[in-house]
Amino acid sequence: MNIGIVCYPTFGGSGVIATELGKGLANHGHSVHFITYRQPARLESFHENIYYHEVRLNDYPLFEHPPYDTALTSKIVDVCLHEHLDILHVHYAIPHASTAYFAKQILKSHDIQLPVVTTLHGTDITLVGKDPVYEPVVTFSINNSDGVTAVSESLKRDTYEHFDIVKDIEVIPNFVDFNRFVKTNKEHFKKAIAPNGERILVHISNFRKVKRVQDVIKMFCIISKEIPSKLLMIGDGPERVMAENMVRNICHSDVRFLGKQEAVEEVLSIADLFILPSESESFGLAALEAMACEVPVLSSNAGGIPEVNIDGVTGFTVNVGDIDAYVKKAFILLNDNHLLQRFKKQAFEEAEKYDLNKILPLYEKFYQKIIEESKTKVTD
Numbered sequence: 001m002n003i004g005i006v007c008y009p010t011f012g013g014s015g016v017i018a019t020e021l022g023k024g025l026a027n028h029g030h031s032v033h034f035i036t037y038r039q040p041a042r043l044e045s046f047h048e049n050i051y052y053h054e055v056r057l058n059d060y061p062l063f064e065h066p067p068y069d070t071a072l073t074s075k076i077v078d079v080c081l082h083e084h085l086d087i088l089h090v091h092y093a094i095p096h097a098s099t100a101y102f103a104k105q106i107l108k109s110h111d112i113q114l115p116v117v118t119t120l121h122g123t124d125i126t127l128v129g130k131d132p133v134y135e136p137v138v139t140f141s142i143n144n145s146d147g148v149t150a151v152s153e154s155l156k157r158d159t160y161e162h163f164d165i166v167k168d169i170e171v172i173p174n175f176v177d178f179n180r181f182v183k184t185n186k187e188h189f190k191k192a193i194a195p196n197g198e199r200i201l202v203h204i205s206n207f208r209k210v211k212r213v214q215d216v217i218k219m220f221c222i223i224s225k226e227i228p229s230k231l232l233m234i235g236d237g238p239e240r241v242m243a244e245n246m247v248r249n250i251c252h253s254d255v256r257f258l259g260k261q262e263a264v265e266e267v268l269s270i271a272d273l274f275i276l277p278s279e280s281e282s283f284g285l286a287a288l289e290a291m292a293c294e295v296p297v298l299s300s301n302a303g304g305i306p307e308v309n310i311d312g313v314t315g316f317t318v319n320v321g322d323i324d325a326y327v328k329k330a331f332i333l334l335n336d337n338h339l340l341q342r343f344k345k346q347a348f349e350e351a352e353k354y355d356l357n358k359i360l361p362l363y364e365k366f367y368q369k370i371i372e373e374s375k376t377k378v379t380d
Contacts, residue, residue: 001025001367002084004033006076006100007091009040012206013285014121017151017174018091019043024177024360026050033083035075037068044262053079069095069102076103080114087367089117090145093125094134097141115374117367118145120169122282122303123210125159139163147370152304155282170366173307174283175359176351181265181292183348190270193256198228199334202271202295204264204286205278207237212300212321215277217243219326221251227334231255232267268293272340273333276305279320284308287315291351296343298330308354314347 003025007018019040022032026049034040037055055075057066076099079085088103090096097118107114118141125138142148142165149172150156156169194200201220205211213233220231233243236259247255261267268274274290276299284305287297291308297315299305311317316329333340 001364001371002031002033002086003367004035004076004079004083004085004088005091006035006072006088006096007040009036009038009043013174013283014092014119015040016042016285017121018089018119020175020177020356021089021360021363022050023047024356025363028360028364031083033079033085035072035079037072041262051083069099072096073099073102073106076100077106080107080112081110085114087115087117087371089119089367091119092121093118093138093141095137097145098137101141101144113374113377115146115370117147117149117370118142119172120148120150120155120159120282122151122155122280125155125162125282135163139165143167146374147366149366151283152307154304154307158282158303172362172366173354173359174285174288175354175356176285176288176292177356178292178352181268181289183294184266184269186266186269189266193232193270194230196228198230198254199272200230200232200270201273201275201330202232202234202267202290203275204234204290205237205276207235207239207243209239210279211237211239212277212279213239213243214246215321215323215326216275217246217250217255218323219275219277219330220255222323222327223330223334224251224254226331229254229334232271233257234259234261234264234267236260264289265293268295271295273298273330274315275326276300276309277320277326278302278305281305288351288354291315291347294344294348296333296340296347298326298333308350310350313343314350315343 005022008015019042026032026047031049033051035053055072090100100116104114148167148169150169151174203216268290274295274297276287281303287309297309299309300320301317306317309315318325
C-alpha cells in the first residue's frame with residue numbers, strides 16, 4: 001500500500017505512535033509518506049520506503065497567525081496527486097481530521113477518491129475537542145472519516161459520551177517496539193546515578209498540569225525518607241520550572257531533571273519503579289514502554305491506564321491525587337526485592353501483548369477494509 005500519515009512531529013504520544021507505526025509499515029514493504037511541518041522526532045534514520053513531505057508556512061502581513069490548516073490541506077492534496085496514495089491516516093483529530101476532509105473534497109474534483117482513517121489519541125477528545133470552539137468541527141470530521149480508531153476502550157467510551165458520533169470506532173491499542181524498548185545492561189550508568197545501590201524511580205512526561213508532576217515529587221520525598229532512592233524526571237514542559245523550584249525546597253540532592261531524552265529506554269533499563277500519576281490518560285504509552293523494559297508501574301487509575309497497568313500484577317493503580325496510597329503501594333514493592341522482581345517479570349509479559357508485530361497487522365487489516373469499502377461506494 002501507498003500510505004499517507006499526518007501527525008504532530010513531537011515527543012507526545014500521538015506523534016510517537018504515528019511515527020513508529022509508519023516505520024513498522026515501511027519495514028513490511030509499504031510506502032509511507034509523512035506529511036507534517038517538521039520531521040517527526042523519532043524519524044531519525046533513512047529508510048527506502050519512507051518519505052517526508054514538509055508543510056511550509058509562508059508569512060503574510062494579512063495573517064496574524066499563518067493558516068496551518070490551509071497549508072496542510074494543500075500539501076495533502078499535492079502529495080496525493082503526485083504520489084498516488086491509497087489511503088490517508090491522520091493522527092489526532094484537531095486539525096488533522098478536518099483538513100483531511102477538506103483535502104478529500106478537493107481531490108474529488110480530480111476524480112480521486114481518498115479514503116481517510118482518523119485515529120483518536122486522547123486530549124483531542126477528552127480536553128481540546130470538548131471545547132465549544134472546536135466541538136462542531138471535531139464531531140463532523142470524525143463522522144465523515146471513512147474509518148475511525150481509538151487507542152483504548154476508555155477513549156472510545158469518552159468519544160461516544162461527549163460527541164454525537166454515528167461512526168463505528170474500532171479500538172486498536174498503542175504498541176511498543178521491542179527492538180528498541182528492551183532492558184539492557186547499563187550497570188555503569190546505574191552506578192553513576194545510584195552509587196550506593198539506591199532504588200531508582202523514573203517519571204517521563206511533557207510536564208503539563210494533567211501529568212501532576214507535583215504528585216511525583218511529593219510522593220518521592222516521603223519515600224526517600226524511608227528508602228534510599230533517586231528520582232529521574234525526564235521531559236520538558238510548562239510545569240518544569242515549578243517542579244524544579246519545588247525540589248530545591250524539599251529533596252534536591254536526590255532528584256535529577258534530565259530534560260528530553262531520545263534514548264529513554266537506557267534510563268528505563270536502570271529503573272526500579274515508573275511513576276505515572278496523570279489526571280487523565282487515554283492509554284499510558286510511557287507506562288507501556290517502561291513495562292517493556294521490565295519496570296513495574298505505579299499509576300493513577302485514570303482513563304485507559306488500567307487497561308495497560310494491571311493493578312496488583314504489573315504494578316499498582318490508585319485514585320488520582322491520593323499521595324498516601326501511592327506511597328503505601330511504593331513501599332510494598334520497594335521493600336520486598338522478591339516481589340519487585342516478580343512484578344518486573346509480569347510487567348514485561350503484559351507488555352508483550354502490545355508488541356508492534358502483533359498490533360501492526362490490525363492496522364493493515366483495517367486499512368484494507370476501508371480501501372475496499374471506499375471502492376464499493378464509488379461503484380455504487
